Amino acid sequence: MERSFKKEVAQLRLGEGEIFSGEGILAVTKALLQSGVSYIGGYQGAPVSHLLDVMVDSSELLDELGVHLETPTNEAAAAAMLAASINYPMRGAVTWKSVVGTNVASDALSNLSSAGVIGGAMIVIGEDYGEGASIIQERSHAFAMKSSMCLLDPRPNLTSIVDTVEKGFELSEASNMPVMLQLRIRACHISGRFAARDNRPPLISRNQLLSEPDFNIDRFCLPPSTYLQEKHKIEYRLPAAERFVTENKLNEVFDGDLSDIGIITLGGLYNGVVRALERVGLSDIYGASRVPIYVMNVAYPVVPKELEEFCLGKKSVLVVEEGYPDYIEQAVHVALRKADVQTRVLGKQVLPKVGEYTADVVLGGVEKFLELEASGNLTASLPSSAITHSNALKARAAELLGTPIPPRPPSFCTGCPERPVFSAMKIVEKELGPTHIAADVGCHTFSALPPFNLGNTMVG
Structure with a gap:
């Protein structure tokens, strides 16, 4: 430890x-x-x-x-x-x-x-x-x-x-x-x-x-x-x-006055959603959102009746779900269409299919959703693009920094008994020349990085 x-x-x-x-x-x-x-x-x-x-x-x-x-x-x-x-x-x-x-x-x-x-x-x-x-x-x-x-x-x-x-x-x-x-x-x-x-x-x-x-x-x-x-x-x-x-109300609904739109999010992504809404002026920092939010603390099984009740009467909803395939978005579509609820469902149209949904990623998706689906009166009252402002701050920070920070790839801990093994392999490599090396899972994968650069494949 x-x-x-x-x-x-x-x-x-x-x-x-x-x-x-x-x-x-x-x-x-x-x-x-x-x-x-x-x-x-x-x-x-x-x-x-x-x-x-x-x-x-x-x-x-x-x-x-x-x-x-x-x-x-x-x-x-x-x-x-x-x-x-x-x-x-x-x-x-x-x-x-x-x-x-x-x-x-x-x-x-x-x-x-x-x-x-x-x-x-x-x-x-x-x-x-x-x-x-x-x-x-x-x-x-x-x-x-x-x-x-x-x-x-x-x-x-x-x-x-x-x-x-x-x-x-x-x-x-x-x-x-x-x-x-x-x-x-x-x-x-x-x-x-x-x-x-x-x-x-x-x-x-x-x-x-x-x-x-x-x-x-x-x-x-x-x-x-x-x-x-x-x-x-x-x-x-x-x-x-x-x-x-x-x-037992394991999933949660947070109501808001903008009842013609809504957001469906997995519980683990809730904080990022609220932060995005706060940055566009539609929530406070404590989660009092003007946009209704359905929080799926249970990602599976999906409860179709809850989705139907949340979406009923809404023009459109945004599904916030990391990664692909979009299991939740597909389940929402199926549940609503079977119930003949014609709410428009957006997800991967405005959010990326791959990668972590960081604060800025969710913010970008929320802004695109509002541009497409919110009423003209609402969008006119919102502050100027928060994501544009965030990107400008990052660009300014990079400019002030001057040069990129040197990369710091992970390496073996000091005193790790594995390190001498790869040192020995480098010595052998000098004598025999380069060869294809199948690497192992876990910390051993660090052998593929500097200073050893040993490991051509790793399949677990």
Whole structure:
């Protein structure tokens, strides 16, 4: 570990009403204990590494609660831990880094999702997408859809994140579906506070053992059970998840007086949307927006009835969704057309298909949307283009700087035992000449950068 987590460990003992202060991913750690988990595991990787770091340092507290902690050798082994929730009412959580981790875990997740769970099962995903990412640029959304797992994407503030973790376990149990909690890089490292609740000792734990094992062939992934499991997924689990989302108001609507237009955004992108609206004079810094906003803290399953109700009577809506394919935008189109709601849907027409939706990117999309869809009286009253002003400031900063800042590619940590390996390879290269080198995943990829420049391909 790169630092001590003594302070964070102490905060895990906070009780009802006491104030927890720290990073987003550490708030998740506390939320897991408040949810009464029986077991926690995972494979470390930015931006979720601190979750396991803190748990490892909290062995005394975990022993008191009876929580089992495991640090498996890969994501597949971590995902397999969730099998404990198939037969028993045990809540558990595992964590790893984005799609590279989910790829490794996908076989276990497919079988887990087929069988279904009776205890809440949660996968905390560090969605490593956009600026600051260190991996291939893909998203977790497709995994949730193809295996019928709920995908949670909470608004990036600590209270929302913690509430979503706790409600996520309830959603998992109500629908018999595993849930994925998706946290982007900035959400993992956002700082804030929330009012803590008491930790809950799990009903089944190292201190409260099961009396006997359960055997149920219907929960075993083998035909003909798998045919019934698929039927259960579609006919029971997904509708149950949609009902729970609606009844518990997991998605949020923020009303505004400009009722003929609206914005549909994933929860994790909410802050950027509000900031963009504030910069064009249509919101204050606290989120009081004049444009109605539908916030999807649950990215999957989509709830068609909620979309229909939000869009009814609106001339047009903007869908704010990072990356491509545009799963949410397509789902909005399908839901509205099936309900014969003729609201115009814009998304990738005014926002880019690729890359992180930074503040300026969202601002540019919001401005284009307003130019196309807002009334003439409204657009005439808005300030001059905020994105033009932002670009001018950047150009002026570059001019004052004079020359570009020298690049600082990532490199091996001081004292890393891998560094001498690549030093030896450079010596061999001098003797034998250049050769094609297949590089490995993780920190090893730094070998392809200066000063070693070793590595022609990397495929995981």
